[in-house]
Amino acid sequence: MISSLSIGVLALQGSYDAHLQSLKKLSIVARLIHRPEHLATIDALIIPGGESTAMLELLKKTGSFWEELQQFVHKKPCLGTCAGAILLASNVENPAQDCLGSLDITVKRNAYGRQLQSSIHSGKCKYDDGSIELVFIRAPKIVRIGPAVEVLAEHDGSPIWVKQGQTMATTFHPELTLNKIVYKKWIENIKHEISNF
């Protein structure tokens, strides 16, 4: 199933290239998604880090991209990292902005501050030996999670890696670390959900 899974990376702006390189190291060839009609060609989508305002503007001005993406994220497995988590959320603060709503979380943008407050930590998650490297860049904070949301990792008392059904999101950047656990668990989860279906 994994070998036949077609993964796309939303490539309007941001760290799509870093995601592509990370997937390559796991021997996964992903395709870059620039246009709404590309969504029909993939089984799962990664929404990368970058500027959520820039991605929103492009999604809303490119045909029916926003509407089609909204349908996609409610039906198919997605992984959102940083700005991707902001787009997948059901509520965004600082400032409020539109979001896709497939993850029942509230996200506060730039919650730790600006680039000078960007940082790298070693943290714990609930898988394997639990160690995970956390690269935070102008990171958002998950300030509320709904009852259906499972927390897979925390940092400083806040959830930083969450899951709801087929959808996962991180406030850190798995695409900027050599540790590939987020990708592995996301793909395992997709496989699991498909076999349970």
Place this chain on the structure above:
Amino acid sequence: MTKLYKNTDDLRLKVGLAEMLKGGVIMDVTDARQAEIAQRAGASAVMALERVPAQIRSEGGVARMAAPQKIREIMSAVSIPVMAKCRIGHFAEAQILQELGVDYIDESEVLTPADEEHHVDKHGFVVPFVCGAQNLGEALRRINEGAAMIRTKGEAGTGDVVHAVKHMRNITREIRLLTQLQDSELFSCAKDLQAPYELVRMVAKTGKLPVPNFSAGGIATPADAALVRQLGAESVFVGSGIFMKDSVTFCSEAEAESRAKAIVRATVYFEDPKILLETAAELLGTMKGMAISQLAPNDLLQHRGES
């Protein structure tokens, strides 16, 4: 005080933010209003300036770091990253900008250089730096000093894309040539490039710069942005081309917004001629500009700080 971080984690955070800016447009702005227009149009970051390069060019005088209150006003107006320029070699301006909390510093030839010999030792800063380069050797010298992003050094403020093209072609051609050399030829090549051997070897092996490679200088239209993207730029800086009517006066807000939006779309859809046609057609006007070939050699900014 400047914190001295010299570890690799620090460099990863600096290059990491550059990764987040890929595929986007970084726009020069001179006040909060322009910053809001840029953000609304989909800019991935803004460059906070006192005067845009076209004004600096026409007004003359010593061009320095923007006033902190001006930068602060822009930082509080938008949620996207805010960059600011310091003069080449002016590490005290850089210290002030870091203390102010800007997200990136452009050590820029557009401002009047403060040091004829040395650039800022960028390893000594927590804030990341972008520097300009006309060719591969210059790019690697800046990376060696700690730059986490490279941009071409096309003639700022002219609206003439010819040197942004020249520099991007120089850099990509020199990289392609390097990948064809034998290991034993890299030592002499490093000498020719006047760049550190280790960095030359890294580029020869990977076929790319170790940091993102963006384009800047004279990019004024959506077609210009698509041109440099097709030549290998991972993102573009647009200066005077968005908000200027000519080198002295600003264009209307409606016109600026139409240009900003069109350039953002052209930067993303740079390989799609159908969308490029739409972006060119929706423009309300373009900056008048001045041809670089008509400038006196002394008026060229790109040769500042090239060693």
